Amino acid sequence: MKRAWAFLVIATITGSPVWAQQKIDQIVARVNGDIVLKSEVDRELDLRRIEMAQQGMDAARMNQELAEQSKVVLRDLIDRALLLQIAKEAGLSADLDVQKTLEELRVERKFATLDDLEKAIKKDYGDFEEFKNDIRVKYLTQQVIEHEVYGRIVVTQEEMRKYYDEHTSEFDKPAGVRIAEVTVLVDRRLPDQVATQRKKIEEALAAVKKGDNFAETAEKYSEVSTAERGGDVGFIAGDLKEQVNEDVAKALEKLEKGQITDIVEFNDALTFFKVTDKHNGGILSFELAQNFIWSSLMSKVAPDKVREFLMEQRDNGFIDIKEGFQDAGARPKNGKTASATP
Numbered sequence: 311m312k313r314a315w316a317f318l319v320i321a322t323i324t325g326s327p328v329w330a331q332q333k334i335d336q337i338v339a340r341v342n343g344d345i346v347l348k349s350e351v352d353r354e355l356d357l358r359r360i361e362m363a364q365q366g367m368d369a370a371r372m373n374q375e376l377a378e379q380s381k382v383v384l385r386d387l388i389d390r391a392l393l394l395q396i397a398k399e400a401g402l403s404a405d406l407d408v409q410k411t412l413e414e415l416r417v418e419r420k421f422a423t424l425d426d427l428e429k430a431i432k433k434d435y436g437d438f439e440e441f442k443n444d445i446r447v448k449y450l451t452q453q454v455i456e457h458e459v460y461g462r463i464v465v466t467q468e469e470m471r472k473y474y475d476e477h478t479s480e481f482d483k484p485a486g487v488r489i490a491e492v493t494v495l496v497d498r499r500l501p502d503q504v505a506t507q508r509k510k511i512e513e514a515l516a517a518v519k520k521g522d523n524f525a526e527t528a529e530k531y532s533e534v535s536t537a538e539r540g541g542d543v544g545f546i547a548g549d550l551k552e553q554v555n556e557d558v559a560k561a562l563e564k565l566e567k568g569q570i571t572d573i574v575e576f577n578d579a580l581t582f583f584k585v586t587d588k589h590n591g592g593i594l595s596f597e598l599a600q601n602f603i604w605s606s607l608m609s610k611v612a613p614d615k616v617r618e619f620l621m622e623q624r625d626n627g628f629i630d631i632k633e634g635f636q637d638a639g640a641r642p643k644n645g646k647t648a649s650a651t652p
Contacts, residue, residue, distance in 0.1 A: 339384060339637070340630040341391040346384065354383050384631075385639035392623040393451040396458065404449035406495055406534055409578045411445050413555055453535055459619050461538075463611060470603045474596050481594040481602060486547035487562065488587040488598060490524055490540065492532045497578030511573055511580040518570060524584050534579075544601050545589070558583065 336348040358379050362372045412424060421427040431441050474481070492514045494507045514531035518524050525540025532541055550559040558581075561571040565585045574581050587598050594602070621641045631637050 336632075338632050338635045339388060340628070341388055342395060342627045342629075344391045344395065346387045346391060350387055351383055354387060355380060358383075382638045384635055385637055388624075388629065388637055389620050389639060390447065390451055392620060392627065393454045394447065396454045396623075397450040400454075400457075402450055402453050404446045404453070405497055406493065406579050407449040408442050408445045409497070409576070410555075412442070417556070455616060455619075456535075457538070459616050460608060460612060463608065463615060465604060465607050469607060470600060471596065473603050473607060474599055477606070478593060480606070481599045482592060483545075483547045483589065483594050485591040486545055486589050487550070487565075487585050488545040488589075489543045489562065490528060490584045490586050491534075491536055491543055491581055492518075492524075492528045492541055493534045493536075493579050493581040494531065495533050495579050508580060511582065515570070515573060515582050518582075518584070524570075524586075541584070542586070543583075545587075545594075545598055547589075 337345050338348050338351060339346040355376060359372065359376060362375060367375070412427060416424055416427045419427065419430070421430065428438050431438050435441050492511065494511045494514075496504045496507050499507065510531060514527050517527050525542075528537050528541030531537075536543055546553050550563055553559075554562075555576075557574055557576075561574050562583060562585060565571065567585055567588045569585055571583045574583070587595075589595075589598055617639070620639055624637075624640060629637065629640070631640075
């Protein structure tokens with residue numbers, strides 16, 4: 311399943327790890343118990359430069375964009391540190407998401423095995439573990455934002471219906487399916503622990519087959535972030551073989567609405583899926599369009615809510631900015647702000 315930020319991950323494969331050459335470092339900010347280094351600022355700007363180059367941006371436009379990005383990159387790194395601290399306190403994990411993304415990259419980049427993908431990453435990127443950590447950070451920060459901000463924004467059915475009626479042409483989509491999942495993790499577990507996890511997923515599947523509500527079963531048994539949404543993965547448009555893991559595509563391709571797969575085994579997880587709806591192409595029904603509607607409405611209100619949430623984290627924490635640097639995400643001077651010390 312494609313991720314909105316997957317392009318950046320792919321871009322880092324093709325870029326040169328210039329930040330790896332940094333020998334002398336400097337602390338530019340302290341964020342509670344963590345620090346932000348000058349090399350991290352430089353690295354982030356390099357990643358953004360690489361992404362712009364991958365998009366075909368000309369040199370003049372790129373320099374202009376990078377000048378603007380340099381004003382907010384420290385803000386973004388402080389935001390990231392704050393979100394990761396919340397994720398750590400909450401005991402969140404993104405290990406399965408990392409493995410799924412690597413598999414998606416393997417398929418998309420046409421590598422025969424994950425070992426081949428790893429070799430390519432090491433060759434062009436320099437550090438496979440750092441590469442995986444970049445993916446992990448994206449997912450963990452996303453989880454915190456979804457739970458702490460998006461989950462507290464109320465969008466009514468009336469607002470969604472009004473948007474649907476006024477923007478019908480936006481929902482002209484190719485054929486596809488909406489799916490939900492129940493997933494338990496088996497990565498880095500001993501054989502007896504794997505057996506326990508297998509029993510857990512079998513119990514969940516048996517419960518659904520006897521008629522238990524799928525969403526409630528996902529909330530009870532599933533160990534990944536979709537559990538909070540009753541297992542809902544969302545609507546997948548187009549050829550399944552191009553959108554998801556080949557084993558998942560094979561399990562789903564012949565199912566009708568309401569049907570459930572058998573357990574699909576991955577190296578790090580055991581999963582089964584339900585086709586919750588199908589679309590034959592054309593204008594999506596209101597029910598299938600709801601995720602798209604929600605995303606559109608959220609894009610209008612969420613940015614300000616996210617920024618206010620991050621300001622509150624700054625207010626409640628300790629942020630120390632070194633002289634010569636500025637946190638563009640700090641509250642204006644009439645409120646509590648980050649300090650600046652030499």
